[in-house]
Amino acid sequence: xxxxxxxxxxxxxxxxxxxxxxxxxxxxxxxxxxxxxxxxxxxxxxxxxxxxxxxxxxxxxxxxxxxxxxxxxxxxxxxxxxxxxxxxxxxxxxxxxxxxxxxxxxxxxxxxxxxxxxxxxxxxxxxxxxxxxxxxxxxxxxxxxxxxxxxxxxxxxxxxxxxxxxxxxxxxxxxxxxxxxxxxxxxxxxxxxxxxxxxxxxxxxxxxxxxxxxxxxxxxxxxxxxxxxxxxxxxxxxxxxxxxxxxxxxxxxxxxxxxxxxxxxxxxxxxxxxxxxxxxxxxxxxxxxxxxxxxxxxxxxxxxxxxxxxxxxxxxxxxxxxxxxxxxxxxxx
Amino acid sequence: xxxxxxxxxxxxxxxxxxxxxxxxxxxxxxxxxxxxxxxxxxxxxxxxxxxxxxxxxxxxxxxxxxxxxxxxxxxxxxxxxxxxxxxxxxxxxxxxxxxxxxxxxxxxxxxxxxxxxxxxxxxxxxxxxxxxxxxxxxxxxxxxxxxxxxxxxxxxxxxxxxxxxxxxxxxxxxxxxxxxxxxxxxxxxxxxxxxxxxxxxxxxxxxxxxxxxxxxxxxxxxxxxxxxxxxxxxxxxxxxxxxxxxxxxxxxxxxxxxxxxxxxxxxxxxxxxxxxxxxxxxxxxxxxxxxxxxxxxxxxxxxxxxxxxxxxxxxxxxxxxxxxxxxxxxxxx
Numbered sequence: 001x002x003x004x005x006x007x008x009x010x011x012x013x014x015x016x017x018x019x020x021x022x023x024x025x026x027x028x029x030x031x032x033x034x035x036x037x038x039x040x041x042x043x044x045x046x047x048x049x050x051x052x053x054x055x056x057x058x059x060x061x062x063x064x065x066x067x068x069x070x071x072x073x074x075x076x077x078x079x080x081x082x083x084x085x086x087x088x089x090x091x092x093x094x095x096x097x098x099x100x101x102x103x104x105x106x107x108x109x110x111x112x113x114x115x116x117x118x119x120x121x122x123x124x125x126x127x128x129x130x131x132x133x134x135x136x137x138x139x140x141x142x143x144x145x146x147x148x149x150x151x152x153x154x155x156x157x158x159x160x161x162x163x164x165x166x167x168x169x170x171x172x173x174x175x176x177x178x179x180x181x182x183x184x185x186x187x188x189x190x191x192x193x194x195x196x197x198x199x200x201x202x203x204x205x206x207x208x209x210x211x212x213x214x215x216x217x218x219x220x221x222x223x224x225x226x227x228x229x230x231x232x233x234x235x236x237x238x239x240x241x242x243x244x245x246x247x248x249x250x251x252x253x254x255x256x257x258x259x260x261x262x263x264x265x266x267x268x269x270x271x272x273x274x275x276x277x278x279x280x281x282x283x284x285x286x287x288x289x290x291x292x293x294x295x296x297x298x299x300x301x302x303x304x305x306x307x308x309x310x311x312x313x314x315x316x317x318x319x320x321x322x323x324x325x326x327x328x329x330x331x332x333x
Numbered sequence: 334x335x336x337x338x339x340x341x342x343x344x345x346x347x348x349x350x351x352x353x354x355x356x357x358x359x360x361x362x363x364x365x366x367x368x369x370x371x372x373x374x375x376x377x378x379x380x381x382x383x384x385x386x387x388x389x390x391x392x393x394x395x396x397x398x399x400x401x402x403x404x405x406x407x408x409x410x411x412x413x414x415x416x417x418x419x420x421x422x423x424x425x426x427x428x429x430x431x432x433x434x435x436x437x438x439x440x441x442x443x444x445x446x447x448x449x450x451x452x453x454x455x456x457x458x459x460x461x462x463x464x465x466x467x468x469x470x471x472x473x474x475x476x477x478x479x480x481x482x483x484x485x486x487x488x489x490x491x492x493x494x495x496x497x498x499x500x501x502x503x504x505x506x507x508x509x510x511x512x513x514x515x516x517x518x519x520x521x522x523x524x525x526x527x528x529x530x531x532x533x534x535x536x537x538x539x540x541x542x543x544x545x546x547x548x549x550x551x552x553x554x555x556x557x558x559x560x561x562x563x564x565x566x567x568x569x570x571x572x573x574x575x576x577x578x579x580x581x582x583x584x585x586x587x588x589x590x591x592x593x594x595x596x597x598x599x600x601x602x603x604x605x606x607x608x609x610x611x612x613x614x615x616x617x618x619x620x621x622x623x624x625x626x627x628x629x630x631x632x633x634x635x636x637x638x639x640x641x642x643x644x645x646x647x648x649x650x651x652x653x654x655x656x657x658x659x660x661x662x663x664x665x666x
Contacts, residue, residue, distance in 0.1 A: 021480075021622060025480055025622070028480050028482075029480065032479050032480065134622075134623040134624060134626070135626065136473065136477040136478075136626075139476070139477045140469065140473065140477065143472070143476055143477070144469040144472045144473065144476070144477075144644060145469075145644070146365055146644060146647040146648075147354075147358055147361050147362065147365065147640070147643050147644055147646075147647055148640060148644070149361075270610075272629065274608065275607065275608035277603075287640070289354060289358070289467075289636055289637075289639065289640040289643065290467040290630065290631070290636070290637055290640035290641075291467060291630065291631045291634075291636065291637050291640075292629075292630060292631065293467070293468065293469075293628070293629070293630040294627075294628070294629040294630065295626070295627070295628055295629075296605065296625075296626070296627040296628075296629070297623065297624065297625060297626040297627065298623070298624045298625065301624075303622055303623070303624065304622075304623055304624050306622065307480070307481060307620070307622040307623035307624075308623075310480050310622065311477060311478070311479060311480055311481070313480075314479040314480055315479075
């Protein structure tokens with residue numbers, strides 16, 4: 001009987017979460033796909049540091065050992081940054097491998113090109129994990145809102161900045177104090193620029209734009225303001241008016257024009273994102289038949305991200321009961 | 334070119350919403366299904382009251398005119414109550430028609446039997462609209478959480494009772510005052526028993542139980558307490574402790590046993606259902622890989638319910654996005 005053979009690129013928080021999830025849920029995965037799954041190879045920068053950490057999987061720094069191995073069916077990509085991830089994935093797609101990526105920066109830049117390349121090579125790209133962690137927003141748009149058109153979307157797409165804003169409000173703490181706490185808890189990195197300046201949310205918003213509207217706004221025209229200028233006093237002042245400061249990523253499509261922004265916004269108590277606290281992410285969208293829909297869940301973390309990737313995996317190998325969703329085609333009739 | 338021909342059973346708020354949505358979104362539906370759609374027949378109790386309200390559609394009180402018409406492909410059912418809806422749908426399924434229903438009471442009672450009958454007749458049943466209005470909770474569970482297992486679910490499944498509780502809290506109003514207001518706004522019926530005593534939420538919870546756990550708890554063992562005993566004083570008291578009274582439908586699955594309840598619960602500010610006000614519905618679930626996921630949206634209404642039904646329609650007629658040919662070969666060797 002054939003075994004589905006997969007490779008994982010990157011073995012940090014996300015890559016090892018994918019590995020653990022595949023090991024732990026062998027039975028479920030076999031039931032869904034019809035085949036046993038085996039992790040055959042893991043790509044890391046320094047293979048000597050990772051020996052004996054992943055059963056029989058080959059640990060290698062050489063992408064060609066994965067791309068050129070005809071037995072490997074699917075590649076999970078959990079590297080950070082545009083390169084070498086983009087080059088690696090192009091290589092794998094050209095060799096006929098399905099791709100599942102969690103790499104938001106790379107996919108915001110190169111998602112369209114990779115998608116077209118995948119279509120030409122008759123493979124699929126899953127990118128649920130690039131946006132809003134475990135929340136199935138990509139597949140909700142792709143598979144569940146086929147007739148509905150989305151006019152507007154507001155979201156909290158970065159758990160780190162939301163955690164910092166929450167701590168500042170709850171404890172009347174300064175930005176730098178809350179940031180330090182986030183770093184101690186592992187929610188923020190040593191260099192937190194990507195999170196607190198809104199770059200991370202920006203990449204995710206661009207991926208959503210491409211998915212929903214089949215194009216992105218001109219990047220330089222997107223207002224992007226971080227949260228470093230927020231003070232405890234601002235939180236107190238807004239609280240008096242029953243408002244909370246949230247770092248909101250927003251995108252609207254009117255008169256054939258996309259406008260987008262990422263900036264701190266004081267939202268009233270009635271706003272669907274008012275109650276979203278801590279490291280959670282949330283997406284609030286307006287669909288033209290359904291009306292408002294909000295999804296809330298974990299925006300990052302090893303298992304939530306692995307969940308998004310492993311569900312993508314089942315969409316590749318699962319049953320054709322799953323329908324198409326030409327949302328992009330619909331957006332431009 | 335073939336036209337997809339559909340019938341609508343019932344022409345109240347939901348049935349007419351489906352009719353309008355099909356008329357308005359002809360282009361989108363044709364793009365997705367590949368065919369023009371036509372509403373050929375509408376079933377009502379008193380046809381004489383509905384003449385000239387639905388273009389060329391035949392208005393009839395005779396289900397046999399629909400069930401025995403081989404041209405009709407899909408039947409949208411928007412009747413209230415178990416009978417005659419159940420008998421009608423059985424009849425239509427046996428004649429090879431796909432079914433899309435919004436009838437929660439009927440489907441809670443007979444969903445399993447109808448599903449089995451549909452499988453034998455090689456047709457499908459869409460029931461997204463039975464539960465939580467426009468929120469795509471059924472399809473999220475069916476299509477997006479394939480590997481994840483759901484352990485627990487808490488939800489606000491009745492917009493009317495949630496509206497009443499919200500008004501009581503915000504305006505320090507009595508139950509009967511808030512109920513009257515809900516009736517004036519059309520949110521509550523003249524006989525509000527189903528909503529305020531939790532029967533409506535109970536039916537929806539049973540449908541979710543069948544979907545998620547493939548069985549239902551013994552109905553008599555489900556605690557069901559309505560909201561008629563709630564006073565303005567209770568709201569005030571809970572508000573002092575930063576809690577809000579919500580009518581919560583809950584279901585858990587532990588040690589092979591399902592336990593379920595529908596009852597007023599005072600939830601703290603950190604609870605994911607605390608901020609759900611007015612006629613909104615919300616479902617908060619715990620999935621074992623993903624973690625917590627909350628969906629919020631309109632729990633009723635003509636267009637949100639029509640949205641759920643028309644998206645179900647596209648799942649019947651849509652095309653498989655994957656697999657591309659090499660995948661198909663592997664998935665079905």
